[in-house]
Amino acid sequence: MEFKDYYKALGLAREASADDIKKAFRKAARKYHPDINTDAGTEAKFKEVNEAYEVLKDPERRAAYDQLGKEPPQAQGGFRPPPDWDSNYSFSDGGPQGEADFSDFFETLFRREGGQSARMRPQQGADSHGRIEISIEEAYLGGERTLSLRTPVVGPNGTVSQQDRKISVKVLKGIAQGQHIRLAGQGGQGSGGAGDLFLEVVFAPHPVYRPDGKDLYLDLPIAPWEAALGAHVVMPIPGGKVDLRIPENARSGQKMRLKGKGLPGAPAGDIYATLKIVNPKVTTEQARAFFEQMAEKMPFDPRAHLGGNGR
DSSP states (O other): OOOHHHHTTTOOOOOOOHHHHHHHHHHHHHHHHHTOOOTTTTHHHHHHHHHHHHHHTTTHHEEEEEHOSSSSOTTTTTOOOOTTTTTTTOOOOOOOOOOOOOOHHHHSOOOTTTTTEEESSOOOOOOEEEEEEEOOOHHHHOOEEEEEEEEEEEEEOEEEEEEEEEEEEOOTTOOOOTEEEETTTOOOOOTTOOOEEEEEEOOOOSSSSSTOOOOOOOOEEEHHHHHHHOEEEEEEEEEEEEEEEEEETOOTEEEEEETTOOOSSSSSOEEEEEEEEEOOOOOOOOHHHHHHHHHHOOOOOGGGGGGGGOO
């Protein structure tokens, strides 16, 4: 199949306006009309300019045609349009009138069914997909975000430009990473209405929490005396703070579960705090004397389980 250069057929530049296209067609139609010009090849030329005008006069068909490029690569056996080249277009203003005889190139790009192009029937726009990054606090409390989107828009002369717009996104309380937010009517535009926009929820990296579904994990630093003697410590959660009881003789790596304190839901997730014993730095003589006293009065071999003399 041969690629058709519709701009060349009408003697136009690719940036020609809608008025330029109409004027060029009228001029070419008068020149090549078989009733006026009986030269050999005139009828074929007349069909060529008619076909070119049928595509370029329509903003959506022109925009889709422009997607193919000025000189697209030729596959073996001739031109073949790339897959889904027209997925964002619906060619919505109706097909060729009458029994017009168009080329295989036109029929392949704008194939007709029952006298009307299958793609010229009103169609809903394609669904769009993207991601939205939110904080764990937003997922915990819910809220509303404003997103900036860039949407392709077909101008009056058929050119495609990018238009910025803002949309409001409601973040439901308890939404989990990997879930999708559906925004009806915010997807691709079509003659039968717009498609939907689906946003996959992604959590932004957090300095404290590690999410797993609706559960949250964190490392909770405690002092050696808190681990040995037990204590009540204030621990942050996304919705505020809780009082957590550390048992006596707590060990590093021990997990504390706060049931129902994770992301809201039915059921709500949990928070798992992994205890991490942190020793203070010895920066004063008083602190050094204290540790020396501990070593003397509290014989303790943390490597005894390894066998032999750990000291």
